[in-house]
Structure formats: structure tokens, C-alpha cells
Amino acid sequence: MERLAQDGDGILLIYDNAVEADAIRPYLPRGGAARVLVTSNAHVWRDIAAPIQIGVWPKEVGGEFFVRRTSRAGERDAAVELSELLGGLPLAHEQAAAYCERLEIPLAEYARRFDAEPARLLDADKDAPAEYHDKLTVAKTFALAIEAAAKLHPAAEPLIVYAALLAPEPIPLLLFSEGREHFGEPFASAFAGDGLDEAVAALRAFALVDRESIPDERDPAIMTASIRLHRLVREVAALHFDRDSASIARGHLIAAVAAVYPEQVFHDASAWPRARRLDPLVMKLVTDIGSPSQDLALLISYVLDRLGSFRQRSLADHNSAKILFEKSLNISKEILGDDHSYTLRSQFNLAVLLEEANDLNCARVLYEKVLQGHEKIFGRDHPTTALTLDCLARVLCSQGDIAGALQLSERALLIHEKAFGAEHERTATNLSNLASIYRKKGDLITARKLCERAVDIREKVFGPEHLANVYSLYALAVVLTSVGEYAEAFHRCERSLEILEKVCGTEHPDSIVVRRTLDQIAALSSDSSGPSHLPS
Secondary structure, three states: OHHHHHOOOOOEEEEOOOOOHHHHHHHOOOOOOOEEEEOOOOOOOOOOOOOOOOOOOOHHHHHHHHHHHHOOHHHHHHHHHHHHHOOOOHHHHHHHHHHHHHHOOOHHHHHHHHHHOHHHHHOOHHHOOOOOOOOOOHHHHHHHHHHHHHHHOOOHHHHHHHHHOOOOOOEEOHHHHOOHHHHOOOHHHHOOOOHHHHHHHHHHOOOOEEEEEEEOOOOOOOEEEEEEEOHHHHHHHHHHOOHHHHHHHHHHHHHHHHHHOOOOOOOOHHHHHHHHHHHHHHHHHHHHOOOOOHHHHHHHHHHHHHHHHHHHHOOOOHHHHHHHHHHHHHHHHHHHOOOOHHHHHHHHHHHHHHHHOOOHHHHHHHHHHHHHHHHHHOOOOOHHHHHHHHHHHHHHHHOOOHHHHHHHHHHHHHHHHHHHOOOOHHHHHHHHHHHHHHHHHOOHHHHHHHHHHHHHHHHHHHOOOOOHHHHHHHHHHHHHHHOOOHHHHHHHHHHHHHHHHHHHOOOOHHHHHHHHHHHHHHHHHHHOOOOOOOOO
């Protein structure tokens, strides 16, 4: 050390596989010209060195490795596909190449066998390179790393094992922090305070997870702290569960998802960033659960219902949402029967979707069933009953039954005003629907007053930029167009489009409809040939 402090010119010191900075700090030269290279899985080095991240191989590099290692230039496409399957991990590439060479099988055949039995091939001792830590396989390498991380923090192992059961997507840490009580003890307590961050740090110390902040697709300023597992780490970590314990663990994860999934995802666009992060995780969980208990099945029904609402409202993905609502409804029916409030909730949401997809006959049948159930459970004058009345009125109006629609919607409005008051959001929704009925009846004066009242209420309740304002503004624009007030109609429709594009994007179906209507209003204003009626 004294010599290095004085000279060291031309010397390169390599500290290989350093566990942490403090372990080698006493042995670093304090001066002189020696160069230092540290290799480590740990990530905290900035106080003594400039970190250089060494990533996995791109699939093209991995494919080239296979071609050269096995001398199979004719299998280049299969080599690239296999490299992608192995996630670019060099050690896994070496084991795969050795296996193919030893058994004289094509790379594509290895890929097929790996897809069927990844754990077995990752732990194939015969194909582990002799120069790598006395022939450690990929599986044993990761298993030892998980064991070492567990010594640093007691929650490290259960965290990565639970994460391994989720889809290969970024996993929001809020699932474990906000939903920790659903994992039971001692897991829940281990995540209290900064426990979760410490567990993640322990796993990162052995390069088992990456921690990253994922920006929201619609609003990049919204960041979600997440972890990501390499596919092969996931395969090895999942071996900690047998079939029964894996099923129990998935139940814990579903309970946690149900706890953290935003309940008001249909109405509240601010909940969509969280829903976007949870969406891919939920689908894999509910698919892999097998035969759940009744309590767990009801949780699955709830999560499916919320996921359907998100896909319907945010993504306008009606086909996917319909499948999710139907699955949720079937679970509730089977366990709770036709007249339970959970079953009616699923039926109601499916009816809303069918109405939105213009399947009015089926939507009407469901609304009528739900109305009967709500009147039976809650009574004729309950707000829940009123909501169904108003939705059924909307369908009747679309089918041309103006008198029937008017009767139901006005009855609903009386209930809403009595329960919530004249300035409530539910009242505003009812007013908008009632305005549409009066517009189709030909009473444009009443329709305009109701629309203006709905707009005022929603802007007071939510503020001027909320998604809820879009539909009141649009309805008012349609009425104003019908009476020939094109300038004011254009202004209202333009405000509606600005909010909609900001929240949902320019390619959302609602954005396209409103933009088309705006163009029609502009054309009518230029033509000035008289009032016109636009579609609702």
C-alpha cells in the first residue's frame, strides 16, 4: 500500500466480486498512478468509484455467441430467439450451448425444452462451465444469492419469492407497502417503516432485482417506485414454493391487489396511473389461481370488476372489459346467488358496458334485473335504486321510449336531490341524462337549462379540468348547436375535447367522437344555414 501511494504507474488493481464498498475501502491506494477496477453486484459505489452498469446481452449479441460457440451458422434465427428467451444472461447461454453440443440437438429444440422445464435446465450440472465457481449452475448461483440476501434482511427472500409469482412486468412496491397486512406475519412487520426499502436493497446487493421509477404513459411526472426481476431469477425464486404453498401465496397477492387497487377507477382518472401499473399483474394472478376458496373467489370477482371498469373507461377496450365483467358476474352468481348486492354490482357494470357498446336490448334486460334487485334490497327510494333508474331511462330514451325514459329519470332526480342535495355530482349526472331526454323530446329550452346546471355543479365539485366535466360540456354543446348558437357550442365542445385529450389521449374513441363533432359545429357555423341536430 505504501508503494502504491508513491508510484503505481502502469498497475491495474482488480477487486473481483466485491460484496460492498466498505469491504475494500482499506485496501484502495491513497495516491499514486495505479488504476482500480472493481466488479460487484452491489450498486452503492459512487463515493469511491464511478459505476459502470454492465447489462445483459442484447439478443443479437447472444445469438452471435450461440452461432460461434456451437458453429451453427445455419441456426442464426433460432439463436437470436433463444437468446431472447434466456433474457441475455451469459451464463445461461453457455449452459444452453453446452447442452446442445453434448446432446447434439438444435437450438430451437433447446428452446422448446426450456419453455417446458426451465428449472431443470437451469440447474443442469453437466453443462455448467468448469471455470465458473466450481461449476455453479444458473439455478445454484441465484439460489445462493437469494440465501445471502436473506442474511442481510429477513424480508428479502419472501419479497423476491412473492414477486416471482407475478407477471414479468415492473412490480409496484406499493403492492407490498400498502398491502403488507395481507401477507401475514412475520412478512407484514418486516415491511414496516423502511423495512421494504431495506429488503429491496439486500436483493439489489446481489443483483437479484432492479429498482426503478416507472413514469406513467399519460403523465410522465407521475412516477411509481417498482422492482423488476430477470426472467431466470424469477424461475429460480419460484422454486421456493410447492404447488400448494404457491396457491396460498397467490391468494395473499390477490388480497393485497384488492386492497391497493383504486375502487373509483371508472369515475376518477387520477386513479388510472396506479391501475395501469397493476393491470398486467392482475391478469396473471387471476389466471393462475386454480380452485380458490369462496372468500378468495369473491376477492377475484371484485378485482376483475375493477379491472374491467379501468379497461372500459381508460382504454375503451370493450371486448376485454366484457370478458372481465362476465367472469366477475359468474363468480358472484355461483357463490352468492342472483340477488346479492355483489352480483347486482357486476350486472350493473356489464349493463353500462353493453349500453356504451350500443347493445341496447341486452343492456335494458340487465338494467331491469338490477332495478328489481335494488328495489328489493335497498327500497324504491334509495340512491342506489335511483342510479339504476336513471341508467335504464337513458336506454329507453335511446330506444325511442321518451315518455318512459322521462318518468324514470325524473323519479331518479327526486331521489338524488333528496339524498344528496341539489349540488351533488350524482345529481349533476342525473341532470345531464334528463337533459338528453328533453332534447330528444324537442324541449330544447328545458334541455339547455338542465345542461347548464349540470356543468355548473360539476365544475364546482371537481374543478374545471376534471374528466367528469367532459360529458356535461359535450351535452351542452349539442343542445346549443340544436338552437343555432354555434359560437358558444364550439367553445363548450372545444373545452370538452381539451380535457378529454389531456386525460385520455388523442386516440381514445371519445376524443375522436368529440373532435368530429367540433369539426361539424365549425362547418355549421361557416354555413350558417340554420340550427342542426348532432348525435348525442
